[in-house]
Amino acid sequence: MKKPFSGLLLALLVTALPATAAELSVRVELPQLQVAEYHRPYLAVWLERVDQTAPITHLAVWYDQKKRDNAGTKWLKDMRQWWRKGGRDLAVPADAVTSATRAPGVHHLSFTAGKVPLGNLAAGEYQLLVEASREAGGREVVRVPLTWPPKAAQNATAKGQEELGAVTVQLKP
Amino acid sequence: MKRIHFSLCALAVAAALSLPAHAHRGWMIPEVAEVEGKEPWVTVRAAISEDLFVVDHNALSLEALEVIAPDGTRSKPEKIHAGRQFGAADIKLAKPGTYTMSLVNESAMASYKLNGETKRWRGAPSALEKEMPAGAEEVQVTTTLGRMETYVTANDASPLRGKPQGKGLELLPLDAPTGMLVGQTTRFRLLLDGKPLAATTVGVVPGGVRYRGVLKEFAVTTDAKGEVAIKWPMAEMYWVNASYPPRAPAPAEGQPRPPMPKQRYTYSATFEVLPE
Numbered sequence: 001m002k003k004p005f006s007g008l009l010l011a012l013l014v015t016a017l018p019a020t021a022a023e024l025s026v027r028v029e030l031p032q033l034q035v036a037e038y039h040r041p042y043l044a045v046w047l048e049r050v051d052q053t054a055p056i057t058h059l060a061v062w063y064d065q066k067k068r069d070n071a072g073t074k075w076l077k078d079m080r081q082w083w084r085k086g087g088r089d090l091a092v093p094a095d096a097v098t099s100a101t102r103a104p105g106v107h108h109l110s111f112t113a114g115k116v117p118l119g120n121l122a123a124g125e126y127q128l129l130v131e132a133s134r135e136a137g138g139r140e141v142v143r144v145p146l147t148w149p150p151k152a153a154q155n156a157t158a159k160g161q162e163e164l165g166a167v168t169v170q171l172k173p
Numbered sequence: 174m175k176r177i178h179f180s181l182c183a184l185a186v187a188a189a190l191s192l193p194a195h196a197h198r199g200w201m202i203p204e205v206a207e208v209e210g211k212e213p214w215v216t217v218r219a220a221i222s223e224d225l226f227v228v229d230h231n232a233l234s235l236e237a238l239e240v241i242a243p244d245g246t247r248s249k250p251e252k253i254h255a256g257r258q259f260g261a262a263d264i265k266l267a268k269p270g271t272y273t274m275s276l277v278n279e280s281a282m283a284s285y286k287l288n289g290e291t292k293r294w295r296g297a298p299s300a301l302e303k304e305m306p307a308g309a310e311e312v313q314v315t316t317t318l319g320r321m322e323t324y325v326t327a328n329d330a331s332p333l334r335g336k337p338q339g340k341g342l343e344l345l346p347l348d349a350p351t352g353m354l355v356g357q358t359t360r361f362r363l364l365l366d367g368k369p370l371a372a373t374t375v376g377v378v379p380g381g382v383r384y385r386g387v388l389k390e391f392a393v394t395t396d397a398k399g400e401v402a403i404k405w406p407m408a409e410m411y412w413v414n415a416s417y418p419p420r421a422p423a424p425a426e427g428q429p430r431p432p433m434p435k436q437r438y439t440y441s442a443t444f445e446v447l448p449e
Contacts, residue, residue, distance in 0.1 A: 035390055036376050036420075135223075136198070138388035162387040 022113040022149045023172040026059070028130055029165030032104040039135040040064075040101035041163060042075055044082035045109065050125040050145070056086045059117055059128075060109055061098045078133040081141050113149065121148050132163040144169045197221050199233050199321060199441070200412055201276060202380075206351040206445035207326045212267050215325045217250075217274055220259040225412055226380040228259045235262040235276065243270025245336065266327035271351060276321040277341070282433070285309040313432065318342075319439040324350040339367035342417055342438035344375070347400070353446045358404045362395075365417055365438065369399025373417065379409040405446040414441040 026045060045060040061082075064072030073092055077083045092098050096116045111118040126146050133139040140163035144156045150171035157168040201219040208215050219233035234255060240248045250262035266272055281298040284291060287309050294304065298316055305312065318341040326349075337345050347360040363370045378390045393401040403413070417438045421431040 034392070036374065036392065036414075134388075137390075138382050139386050141386075162389070 020172075021115070023110065023170075024113075024118060024128075024146075024148075025108065025110040025170045025172075026128065026130070027166070027168040027170070028107045028109065029167070030102065030104045030107065030132070031160075031162070031165045033137070033162075035137070037136050039137070040103060041132040041134040041137070042079055042101065043133075044079045044087060044131045045128070046082060046085070047121070047126050047128055047148075048085065050127060054122065057117065057119070057121060058086070058090055058094065058097050059111060061087070061090070061092065061094070062101045063092070063098065065093065065098070065100050075133070075135065078139065079131045080133075080139065081129070082131045123149060128167075128169050130164060130167050132160070134163055138163050140164050142167045146171060149173065197223055197230060198225055198412065199319075200226060200443060201233070201235075201238075201274065201321050201323050202226055202410055202443050203274070203323050203325045203445070206324065208266060209328055212265060213327055214251075214263055214265050215327075216261060216263050217323065217325075218259050218261045219276070219321075224383060225378060226410055227383060230258065232256050232258055232260045233276075235260045237276060237278070238262055239275045239277070240264055241273040241275060242268050243272065244268060264325075266325065269327055269329035271324055271326045271349070274323045274325065275338070278319045278321075279316060280319070281314055281316045283312060283314045285312040315433040315435060315437055317437040317439060319441075321441050323443040326351040337364050337367050339364075341366065342370070342415060342440040344413065344415065344440055344442055350442075350444060353405055353444065354449050355405055355408050355446060356449065357446075358402045359444070360400060360402045363399045363401065363415060363440075369395075370417065371395055371397050371399050373399075373415060374419070375401050375403075375413060375415045377403055378412045378414070379407060380412065381409050405444075408446055408448040411444045411446060412441060413444060414439070416440070 028043070030041065043060070043062040047057040047059060063076055066072070076087060076092065079087060114120060126148050128144045128146060129141055131139070131141045140160045142158045142160045142164050144158045144167060146156065146169055150173045153172050155168060155170050157166055159166050199221045201217055204216045217235065219235050220228050220230065221233050222228060222230045232255065235250065235253055238250055240250060242248065250264045252263040254261040264274070279298055281296060281301050283294040283301060283305065285305065286292070287306055296304065301314065320341050320343055337343055343364050345362045345364055347362055350359065353359055363373055363375060373395045374392050375395065376390065376392050378388070382388050389406065393403060395401050405411070418434050424430055
């Protein structure tokens with residue numbers, strides 16, 4: 001039989017903490033390309049304030065981490081928009097942000113408020129940007145606007161032309 | 174010790190160009206593909222770069238550039254410039270008609286074992302025998318015959334020269350290779366040692382990706398007669414390329430790479446396409 005006291009404690013805990021931390025997930029599609037020479041793209045995902053009043057928040061950076069002497073960092077600059085907006089100041093490898101390049105297909109990324117790399121993001125109007133740059137290929141940026149923190153669960157999608165397929169951002173309060 | 178046997182066709186090519194590293198492309202670009210005036214000049218630039226037609230890496234020497242006049246006579250450029258990041262040539266186009274600029278290069282790549290260690294070597298085929306160390310074992314040599322071309326018309330878009338060189342891989346224009354406009358189609362015949370090469374992929378890469386973002390690269394495949402028709406989708410300088418034999422697909426993770434062929438052929442050409 002349950003003690004009434006433990007039930008009360010549980011109720012107190014539930015009201016003291018937010019039910020769940022807000023979540024931001026991103027679904028990125030890397031298209032299969034019929035080209036003679038294919039290398040997996042470098043990719044950056046970041047958040048920037050629409051009013052550009054704060055540094056960007058790096059969410060993910062995929063680059064060639066297998067090269068000797070960290071030589072794969074040489075092409076990070078080819079994600080030109082990310083590089084200009086703060087990529088050049090990011091020390092790589094960066095925990096919870098950088099990882100290896102990925103094959104064509106659908107990839108899911110998930111971020112939680114209060115945890116790295118999303119952290120305690122100030123409330124406001126944002127854009128989530130995904131930039132892909134491929135060796136001997138092209139470069140493309142896809143942006144999805146969002147309001148943080150989310151008041152209700154919502155989805156937004158934008159599409160690339162060549163280097164990126166659909167990018168879907170899913171928010172959960 | 175195993176006897177080392179080199180089977181290399183002897184072709185005297187001066188250009189001491191080592192094979193470009195992966196994803197570095199060699200290219201040769203005329204400033205304009207059509208020039209007018211009395212005895213006009215054209216400047217051709219050449220480099221090996223990561224970004225197509227952007228001078229960002231190493232020069233490609235035009236010392237060995239051959240200028241083939243509309244009447245088939247061959248000459249050298251009047252002036253050759255050797256830069257660090259690009260090579261250039263100034264060429265006088267004294268005769269009316271379409272000139273072919275042709276740069277042929279032969280290079281060799283060898284892998285061998287020396288005291289149980291795998292080593293690699295790159296250079297001119299003529300230097301291979303001399304530079305291979307004594308005691309080299311399991312020597313595997315790949316020789317690449319590369320041809321790079323572009324066309325420039327002086328004053329008169331006259332009929333084509335239309336004569337294949339007959340050696341290595343080449344893309345023979347069946348329509349005028351200069352003066353193309355967006356939306357037009359140009360036909361070519363792909364030849365290997367002068368014979369049509371069917372069912373082979375020809376890649377078409379527009380320059381200017383830096384200002385456009387998306388590459389818009391595409392490929393066409395030669396028909397039974399070795400012919401392709403390329404429809405030009407936008408105004409740009411284009412890099413058209415082919416190689417033979419086709420590249421073997423990348424092996425699955427952990428699997429050994431398939432052996433390199435003994436002889437490889439590469440071809441690339443630059444074409445200018447203007448707005449309507």
